[in-house]
Amino acid sequence: MVDVILGLQWGDEGKGKIVDYFAPRYDVIARFQGGPNAGHTLYVNDQKIVLHQIPSGIFHENTVNLIGNGVVLDPVTLKRECESVKSFGIDYRKNLYIAQRAHIILPTHRALDKASELSKGNEKIGSTLKGIGPAYMDKTGRNGLRVGDLLDKSFTTQYIRLRLKHQKLLDGLHFQEDVSAWEEEFFEALEFMRQFKIVPGEYFINDKISQGQTVLAEGAQGSMLDVDFGTFPFVTSSNTISAGVCTGLGIAPQKIRDVIGVTKAYCTRVGSGPFPTELSDETGDRIRKAGAEFGATTGRPRRCGWIDLVALRYACMLNGVTNLVMTKADVLDDFEKLEVCCKYQIDGKETAEVPFQMLQHSIKPILSSFAGWKSDITAIRSYGELPGPMRAYISFIDKYLKVKVSYISNGPGRNQLIENI
Numbered sequence: 511m512v513d514v515i516l517g518l519q520w521g522d523e524g525k526g527k528i529v530d531y532f533a534p535r536y537d538v539i540a541r542f543q544g545g546p547n548a549g550h551t552l553y554v555n556d557q558k559i560v561l562h563q564i565p566s567g568i569f570h571e572n573t574v575n576l577i578g579n580g581v582v583l584d585p586v587t588l589k590r591e592c593e594s595v596k597s598f599g600i601d602y603r604k605n606l607y608i609a610q611r612a613h614i615i616l617p618t619h620r621a622l623d624k625a626s627e628l629s630k631g632n633e634k635i636g637s638t639l640k641g642i643g644p645a646y647m648d649k650t651g652r653n654g655l656r657v658g659d660l661l662d663k664s665f666t667t668q669y670i671r672l673r674l675k676h677q678k679l680l681d682g683l684h685f686q687e688d689v690s691a692w693e694e695e696f697f698e699a700l701e702f703m704r705q706f707k708i709v710p711g712e713y714f715i716n717d718k719i720s721q722g723q724t725v726l727a728e729g730a731q732g733s734m735l736d737v738d739f740g741t742f743p744f745v746t747s748s749n750t751i752s753a754g755v756c757t758g759l760g761i762a763p764q765k766i767r768d769v770i771g772v773t774k775a776y777c778t779r780v781g782s783g784p785f786p787t788e789l790s791d792e793t794g795d796r797i798r799k800a801g802a803e804f805g806a807t808t809g810r811p812r813r814c815g816w817i818d819l820v821a822l823r824y825a826c827m828l829n830g831v832t833n834l835v836m837t838k839a840d841v842l843d844d845f846e847k848l849e850v851c852c853k854y855q856i857d858g859k860e861t862a863e864v865p866f867q868m869l870q871h872s873i874k875p876i877l878s879s880f881a882g883w884k885s886d887i888t889a890i891r892s893y894g895e896l897p898g899p900m901r902a903y904i905s906f907i908d909k910y911l912k913v914k915v916s917y918i919s920n921g922p923g924r925n926q927l928i929e930n931i
């Protein structure tokens with residue numbers, strides 16, 4: 511049996527914290543897509559750590575962690591992450607497994623990512639520049655190198671061949687970067703990676719399921735960044751929605767039970783692209799400050815706005831969300847008035863659906879107002895103790911989405927999660 515935790519907005523919903531909270535209930539935690547573009551923040555013994563590729567179950571002694579085949583893996587980032595996990599006294603080698611079919615991000619993928627962004631002029635995606643897009647392009651273009659290839663004698667030859675191809679592409683884009691400066695670190699990290707348990711992930715996970723073990727699939731990014739259904743082209747290069755769990759781990763759809771969707775009590779986006787409820791004013795600045803909304807991977811300020819129920823309902827539909835987790839509710843503690851987007855107005859017409867192309871139209875969000883609760887909720891531990899206006903806000907959201915908000919997160923700490931089940 512597999513449950514899924516994934517983001518419903520534009521990423522950074524607090525997935526890492528929520529996976530860490532639920533991890534003790536599962537035998538295996540598995541990442542199924544994305545790569546070092548992700549930044550999942552956890553607090554362990556009140557100390558902060560940001561994970562990029564290692565699943566957020568690594569801090570639980572009895573939990574097995576799998577980096578699935580759907581992930582594009584950067585060995586250099588992996589080595590750094592392992593070192594920081596080790597500084598918490600965790601023996602990462604014990605419980606970390608890597609699927610042999612996961613693709614490797616090469617130094618030239620990072621250079622190609624930069625070159626691609628530069629070539630876009632004013633239409634930049636705002637990529638994290640971690641090489642994600644080029645690595646997935648080499649996967650679908652049938653050129654990429656996989657983790658399992660590391661064990662093959664011909665790996666270096668294959669690497670050199672691909673590097674030459676990349677160099678031609680970089681030359682074509684008139685892009686110069688001294689990639690050789692990154693290569694020493696890359697080859698060291700490859701050696702480091704060889705010590706891991708490199709497994710046929712699809713058999714590994716299906717065997718666990720057959721033995722009655724429970725699996726939690728951990729999403730990266732968010733549904734509005736999905737390559738098929740997000741705000742294309744301002745998206746990432748993988749399927750971030752629940753369908754990606756099947757291809758990213760090698761499991762059948764019937765094996766999926768609960769899909770737990772994570773949303774903030776408001777909305778953020780980092781990088782460019784449409785964001786209908788964005789607040790480019792003092793209110794947006796207040797949310798950014800109260801929520802410390804700066805990227806966990808790049809440190810960039812996140813764009814902030816009100817919760818967008820049109821986009822959220824779309825995400826619930828695409829993922830088959832069974833339960834919602836609302837994070838960062840405490841960030842709204844000081845606001846007198848909150849707004850919620852229930853419809854879009856596009857070219858004078860109202861709609862409750864996400865359009866094909868958000869940019870071509872100027873979308874005006876139609877907002878409903880709610881009274882703020884104006885009190886500190888960070889120490890509250892039960893639903894009944896939450897202030898009335900907050901329960902009204904939550905109840906409106908779960909009625910609109912027809913999915914229950916089963917958990918409310920009221921702070922970054924491990925114990926700051928209120929159940930409403």
Ligand code: GDP
Pocket residue numbers: 517521522523524525526527548549550551552801805806837838839840841919920921922923926
């Ligand atoms: P992820 O990528 O979805 O795992 O989210 P990030 O780690 O990028 O960003 C979420 C940020 O919000 C992190 O700094 C978390 O520590 C923090 N966070 C998570 N839940 C809460 C919450 O309920 N309240 C507050 N104030 N911060 C939270």
Ligand code: IMO
Pocket residue numbers: 517520521522523544547548549550635636637638639640642643729730731732735744745746747780781782806
């Ligand atoms: P987590 O897992 C927020 C955004 C980038 C950019 C676009 C494409 O922490 O929620 P890419 O590097 O994939 O080429 O960037 O996607 N992006 C994220 N935004 N959280 C993330 O991950 C993201 N991963 C990518 O900012 O707009």
Ligand code: MG
Pocket residue numbers: 521522523548549550551806807
């Ligand atoms: Mg993040």
